[in-house]
Amino acid sequence: MFNKGSTAVLSTPDIPFIVAVKKSGIYSFEEGEWVLQYGLSQDIYKLVRLGRFIFGIGDYGTILRYEPYQKKWTHTTFSVSQRLWDIAGNDKSLIVTHGGSKLYMSRNYGSSWAVVKPFASFSAPPLILATEKVFDVRFF
Template sequence: MRISQCFSGATAVTKGLNGDYFLAVDKGILLIRKDGTEKTLIQLENRILDLTFIDSIIYGVGDNGTFIRSTDYGHTWDVSTLPTTGSMWSICSNKNGTVVTHGNTVLFLSLDFGNTWKTLHPFQGLIGSKPSIRSLFLEGPYVFVGTKVHRLHGGIWRVDLEHYETIRIKKDTRMIASILKHKQYIVSATGTCKGHKGTIEYCQATPTFSQTYEWETCESDCQEGCYLDLSESDGYLYTTTSQDEKGVGKVLRVYIDEKKVVPCAIVHGHGWRVSNQQSEFLVAGLYTSLYTNSQFQHFINH
């Protein structure tokens, strides 16, 4: 692809092999080849809000319980519906066949690559209204669950998939839009739809001897309303933001060791998702998706 190339507005993206990307556009999936050409792989009735590619399998989830899977690099697809009428914003998986996605307040767990599912209720012991799920990250026997805005039970919860134990490792009333592991840290992208309360925060993935997770915040030259996504490849960590008052979303590189985030591109609308291969990235923007390289600051205006 060219150093800077635009594509259709999209809601999700994940990298494939050898510089390819899979892009979820309006009710369909595109293959963006490394030479910059596009191929429509499938048309769908619902939006896909998250994609992941692992060990040659593509998984995706979206509106109205939609679950999609391809085991042959997008040539054919299995499309099914999980038991929720809501939007599924996150899916995570590993090479052993564990796949986790979510309903409003429940988790859907598969141990056979998405062929069969069981429903888990991680918040059933909580008093009062249950928090809605927004983001997931799978690490060993644990899935880390980020919630939408919730005054009482919001934050990040760690769910043990073997013993079905749930503990909260971060209390937060804002939305936890994305979680991943970078180096030895768990990193979260957080914010709200109102105000300028977005932050990138991180903690040691292995808690201290007191079994508490100590969170720190990265600094930024400008406050954002909400950080929406995180992507990491070979030490390069990126995040995206919701659109500002001018309708502009950003892509920023995150430097954990320096505790800072630095803008490197803008898109028209929310930067829903980003996926990178080292310093090159493709951001799925609401109105425009952009492929570029953070070593060259290319800004695409609306």
């Protein structure tokens, strides 16, 4: 299984750790065994805990949201060919990620998303390569 390589790992107080495995999915280590939690054909490059959720982001606009207490996965895909490189949020339910020259923003921990095009008026929009780790809800 791990001969494919892992692409992201996260440990939380609730889950000893979860690992994203290249073109395979998200696995957890439970009672000495690896358990497939969510199968995927896209790679996930970052896992992060925001609020009570765990988010994974990766290829082709893929966003995963996991609610550990209900053990429920939600899979969102934006129609972009780019990888989502980073995701950040705050304790007021704001989540922001980016792909290409667009920002994807949620005000409800990823239950719904809006597209923000800050460079729409540019003839050649720049690519956004990173997001800040702290957001002020009043900014958006």
